[in-house]
Amino acid sequence: MNPSLTIPARRSRDRAPRSSFGRVARGAAIAVLVSIVLLPVYLTFASAFFPTGEFLRSGLLPPLSRLTFDNIATALGAVPFVPQYLTSITVVVLQTAAQLITSVLAAYALVFPRWRLRGIAFGAIIVTLGVPGESLTISNYDLVSSMGLRDTVFGIVLPYLAAGYTVFLLRQAFAAFPFEVWEASRLDGCGHVRSLMGVVLPSCRAHLTTAALWSALSAWNGFFWPLLITDSPQNRTIQVGVSQLVAGEIAVPPVIFAGAALVLIPTVLLVIVSQRFLIGGMAAGALR
Numbered sequence: 510m511n512p513s514l515t516i517p518a519r520r521s522r523d524r525a526p527r528s529s530f531g532r533v534a535r536g537a538a539i540a541v542l543v544s545i546v547l548l549p550v551y552l553t554f555a556s557a558f559f560p561t562g563e564f565l566r567s568g569l570l571p572p573l574s575r576l577t578f579d580n581i582a583t584a585l586g587a588v589p590f591v592p593q594y595l596t597s598i599t600v601v602v603l604q605t606a607a608q609l610i611t612s613v614l615a616a617y618a619l620v621f622p623r624w625r626l627r628g629i630a631f632g633a634i635i636v637t638l639g640v641p642g643e644s645l646t647i648s649n650y651d652l653v654s655s656m657g658l659r660d661t662v663f664g665i666v667l668p669y670l671a672a673g674y675t676v677f678l679l680r681q682a683f684a685a686f687p688f689e690v691w692e693a694s695r696l697d698g699c700g701h702v703r704s705l706m707g708v709v710l711p712s713c714r715a716h717l718t719t720a721a722l723w724s725a726l727s728a729w730n731g732f733f734w735p736l737l738i739t740d741s742p743q744n745r746t747i748q749v750g751v752s753q754l755v756a757g758e759i760a761v762p763p764v765i766f767a768g769a770a771l772v773l774i775p776t777v778l779l780v781i782v783s784q785r786f787l788i789g790g791m792a793a794g795a796l797r
Contacts, residue, residue: 553773556766557581580767587764588750590771592743596662597729598775600746603666604728605721611671612720616679617705621691631680637673646737653738660740668734672727675720682716683709722783729776747772 551569557580559571584590619631649668658664686709694708710717735746742750751768 550773550777553766554770556763557770558767560763580763581771583764584754584767584771588753588768589742590747590750590768593745593747593750594771596665596744597747599662600665600731600735601725601728603662604669605724607666607670608672608675608724609717609721612675612679613705613710613717615671615676616683617701617709619676619680620683620686621688621704621709622701634673634676638677643733646734649734650737659738660744662744664738665731665735665746669728669731672724675724678720678723679713679716682713686712718783722779725779726776729779 555571558576558578560575560577615634619627645668653659653664653667656667658667691704691708694704699708730748731746732748732752736749736752739745739749742753751765751772754765754768
């Protein structure tokens with residue numbers, strides 16, 4: 510037998526323990542990172558359904574016999590959660606739809622039609638990313654108040670009909686699209702709307718999902734502007750309602766955690782559902 514033929518087998522056997530050790534190390538690192546991310550979520554939900562101080566007596570795994578919904582009922586009765594939930598959902602739908610429409614149209618105009626000064630226009634959009642939102646609060650407040658939209662859902666949404674980040678994200682996605690394919694669709698007689706809807710957007714589903722997810726979470730987590738522009742509790746968003754639990758007479762930790770859990774449920778569901786479409790869009794783009 511040729512001794513040189515046995516060397517690769519011996520080396521492969523030597524590498525096997527190292528590769529298995531690497532997999533175990535990566536798995537352990539992933540488990541630690543996942544635990545760090547999920548631990549606050551678990552503590553929020555567990556604290557919402559157990560009495561005060563249960564973790565101090567029972568540790569991280571309280572007995573199910575101590576499970577209670579009193580904290581949820583107290584939180585729901587302390588502030589108008591149902592109207593605020595509906596307000597937040599309306600704000601999320603309107604703001605996300607508006608930002609997607611304006612971002613898609615702006616990104617398309619910045620990439621495919623050849624016109625002068627489009628580089629300057631894109632640079633102006635990038636500059637807006639560095640402008641602090643707080644510096645525009647007074648001017649936005651005066652504009653919304655002068656239009657008679659104070660203490661309304663449209664007053665909450667109006668300053669956020671467009672976002673520079675989603676324009677930048679979709680512009681980068683459209684820039685990676687083959688320009689020859691777009692030209693071929695134009696030569697076949699497609700207008701700009703048909704080229705955008707039937708040719709460009711289907712190949713950018715992952716980026717659209719990312720932009721929609723970012724816009725929806727930003728709208729749902731908005732706090733300062735809805736607090737400033739609204740007066741009545743029914744027209745405020747759910748984030749403002751949770752802050753009222755902290756400042757109210759029933760400011761006890763389990764009730765506050767119960768309100769936080771009610772706020773977390775839609776965001777967790779949104780991320781889970783959107784991630785499925787996000788992974789599907791990325792896989793479709795890779796296969797293409």
